Amino acid sequence: MAENKILGIDIGGSGIKGAIVNIATGELITERFRLSTPKPAKPKAVAKVFTEVVEHFEWKGLIGVGFPAIVKNGVALSAANIDEKWMGMNAETLFSEATGCPVSVCNDADVAGIAEMQYGVGKGKKGVVILITIGTGLGSAIFHDGILLPNSELGHLKFKGGIAEHYAADSVRKKEDLSWSDWGKRFNEYLLHLDRLFSPDLFILGGGASKKMEKYKSQIKIDCPVVPAKLLNHAGIIGAASLASLQSKRKLATVK
Numbered sequence: 001m002a003e004n005k006i007l008g009i010d011i012g013g014s015g016i017k018g019a020i021v022n023i024a025t026g027e028l029i030t031e032r033f034r035l036s037t038p039k040p041a042k043p044k045a046v047a048k049v050f051t052e053v054v055e056h057f058e059w060k061g062l063i064g065v066g067f068p069a070i071v072k073n074g075v076a077l078s079a080a081n082i083d084e085k086w087m088g089m090n091a092e093t094l095f096s097e098a099t100g101c102p103v104s105v106c107n108d109a110d111v112a113g114i115a116e117m118q119y120g121v122g123k124g125k126k127g128v129v130i131l132i133t134i135g136t137g138l139g140s141a142i143f144h145d146g147i148l149l150p151n152s153e154l155g156h157l158k159f160k161g162g163i164a165e166h167y168a169a170d171s172v173r174k175k176e177d178l179s180w181s182d183w184g185k186r187f188n189e190y191l192l193h194l195d196r197l198f199s200p201d202l203f204i205l206g207g208g209a210s211k212k213m214e215k216y217k218s219q220i221k222i223d224c225p226v227v228p229a230k231l232l233n234h235a236g237i238i239g240a241a242s243l244a245s246l247q248s249k250r251k252l253a254t255v256k
C-alpha cells in the first residue's frame with residue numbers, strides 16, 4: 001500500500017543516506033543510497049545533496065529526516081557538530097522548498113530510538129529505556145512506556161569537568177587513539193552517571209560503535225541491562241520515516 005511507504009533520510013556528519021521504508025514492517029524496500037555530506041555542510045549545500053538523494057528515488061511523497069541537532073517544529077536549535085548557519089533555520093521549510101515534497105525533520109537520536117522501540121530491541125519494552133547513539137557526538141532518546149521525551153541531549157551533560165560527548169564519543173576514541181578497553185572504561189563511567197540520574201530499565205547502544213560492542217563489552221559494569229541496537233545503521237532511516245508518518249497523522253487529526 002502506497003501510504004505505508006515513506007522516504008527516510010538520515011543526515012550525518014559524513015553521509016546523507018536514504019531509503020524507502022515500509023513503515024508497517026520497518027523494512028527497507030529499496031537499497032540504501034548514500035551521498036557524502038558536503039564540506040562545509042552549510043544549509044544550501046546540504047539541501048542540494050538532499051535533493052539529489054530524493055531525485056535518486058524519483059520520490060514525490062512524504063519524507064522523514066533525522067538531523068543531528070535539537071529540532072523543534074522543524075527548526076534546528078543547536079549546532080554542536082554541524083555548521084552554525086543551521087542555528088534557527090527551519091530545516092523542514094528548506095528541504096520542502098528544495099524538493100517540492102512535504103518534509104518532517106526530527107533529532108537523529110530520537111528517530112533512531114523510535115525505530116528500535118517500534119521494530120528493534122526496544123519493541124514492547126515498558127519502563128524507562130534510554131538509547132545512546134555513539135558516533136561523532138553522543139545522541140540520546142529517552143522513552144517511558146514507549147513514549148518519547150524528545151530532544152533530551154544527554155551527550156551534552158556536564159561531565160568530568162567538560163561535556164560528556166567530548167569525553168566518551170567514538171570520535172574522541174579515534175582522536176585520542178584510545179584502546180577499545182580504555183574508551184570502554186570512559187563509556188562505562190558515562191553510563192553509570194546516566195544510571196544514577198534516570199534509573200532506566202534498559203540501555204540501547206546505537207550508532208557506529210554499537211556494532212563493535214564485543215570489543216568493549218567487558219568494561220561495561222552496570223546493573224542495568226545494556227544491549228546493542230538491532231537495526232544498526234538503518235535505524236536513522238527507518239525511524240525518520242516512521243516518525244514522519246506519525247506526525248502527519250497527528251496533523252490530520254488536529255485539522256479534523
Ligand code: BGC
Binds near residue numbers: 080137140153
Ligand atoms: C547533538 C545531538 C545529536 C548527537 C548525535 C550531538 O552533538 O547535539 O543533537 O543527536 O550529536 O548526532
